[in-house]
Structures are given as structure tokens and as C-alpha cells.
Amino acid sequence: SMNSLVRLSGWPNLAPYQPSTTCGPDTPTPRMCRPPDRWSRVSAAIAQGLPFGATVIGNFVPVPATPPVVARPNVVGFVGRFSVEKGPDLFCALAERLAGQGIAFEAFGDGALRPELEARYGSVVRFHGLVTDPSGIWPRLGLLLMPSRAEGLPLAAIEAMAAGIPVAASAVGALPELISNGRNGWLFPAGDLDAMAGAVAAWLASPALWPYCV
Numbered sequence: 001s002m003n004s005l006v007r008l009s010g011w012p013n014l015a016p017y018q019p020s021t022t023c024g025p026d027t028p029t030p031r032m033c034r035p036p037d038r039w040s041r042v043s044a045a046i047a048q049g050l051p052f053g054a055t056v057i058g059n060f061v062p063v064p065a066t067p068p069v070v071a072r073p074n075v076v077g078f079v080g081r082f083s084v085e086k087g088p089d090l091f092c093a094l095a096e097r098l099a100g101q102g103i104a105f106e107a108f109g110d111g112a113l114r115p116e117l118e119a120r121y122g123s124v125v126r127f128h129g130l131v132t133d134p135s136g137i138w139p140r141l142g143l144l145l146m147p148s149r150a151e152g153l154p155l156a157a158i159e160a161m162a163a164g165i166p167v168a169a170s171a172v173g174a175l176p177e178l179i180s181n182g183r184n185g186w187l188f189p190a191g192d193l194d195a196m197a198g199a200v201a202a203w204l205a206s207p208a209l210w211p212y213c214v
Helices: 004-011 043-050 089-095 114-121 155-162 193-205
Strands: 014-016 038-039 054-056 076-081 104-108 126-130 143-146 165-168 185-188
Touching: 014 185, 076 089, 089 104, 089 193, 114 126, 143 155, 143 193, 155 165, 165 193, 185 193
Parallel strands: 014 038, 038 054, 076 104, 076 143, 104 126, 143 165, 165 185
Antiparallel strands: none
């Protein structure tokens, strides 16, 4: 088993702590599983908020050996779970505000908020639902918009950047460590629709981007 390999190798056994579960360092562990030596999280902000020590290990993706050739359409995308902390409602509200300005808005993902948002904003946002292979998403987008109210280090942002897609995101979690304003994307205060619209305007006015947004 993986636990046996970890034990034989001498490597520390790390486990990602999930606050949505009852699992934690003080809870009983099934006999079939080895308790972790350390807990890990993907951002310092989350790790600092835990009542026990945790190692910060960032998400990562492979970067192509040759730069991607990206034709950048005027399409702004949301990729993620339709939950309050991810801000899909803010994405849809911005789409409504910018309707008729030559920008398309497309949302990929599923969750509890999707039915309500699709019913209200279906005329200004194209809802694709859950996509099992995200590699098919990036050729459709010119900008990934992440209006999260809370975040760690989202894999979608890293995948988009590796595909040459800039990211406009709330300045929450580890996103400010990933995004440099005006170089590989734009940051704005969480929940600020005016600043979010400004980031989209800056993207539209930006020159052709570098091969990698990393």
C-alpha cells in the first residue's frame, strides 16, 4: 500500500487537512490507515488558521516544453465549484453589468448555486456544467476570472497560466503569491465589482501576452 511505501522510504507521511470533514490530528484513525506525521495545506493563510501545525505545499502542474500558441478570444471564464466562497454569483453579476460590450462569459463547474444562477443569468452567461477534462476549457478562454471570497491556491489558476491564459482574481489566499499585477494577471479586492470590472478592462486593453503566464 501507499502507507507501507511511505513507511519503508522513511519519508514523512503528509495528509491534506480538509476542514469540511471530521478528520483531524486528534480524531481516531482507522487501523488500515497510518496516521499522518504532518498535516499539509496549500496556502500559508489556511495553515496559520489551523489549531495545529501544518506544512505548506503549493499546488503545481507540468508546464509544456514549448510555449503554447494561444489565440485569445474575448471570452471570460469561471472554472470552479458553484459555492459561495468561490464567488460564481459575482462572476454572473459582472457578466450582467458588462452585457453588450463584446465580451462573452462562460462558466464551467457545478454546485449548489448553479440552478439559481443559471435561471437568473442564463441570457448573459453560458453554463457548461461539470467538465471532467479541463484541458478542453483553456482554448475557449481569453481570461480566467476568479472572484473568490476565500481561497487556498486554486489549481485552475495554475493550469490556466500554464496554458498561457492570464488570471484576474481576488487578492485572497495564496493568489497574490501567484499573480503579479499587470504581468501575468490582475488582482482586485474580494467582492469589489468595480475593481473586478477594471481588471477585465485592463485585460482587454493589454497587448498580446507572453507565452506562459507564469
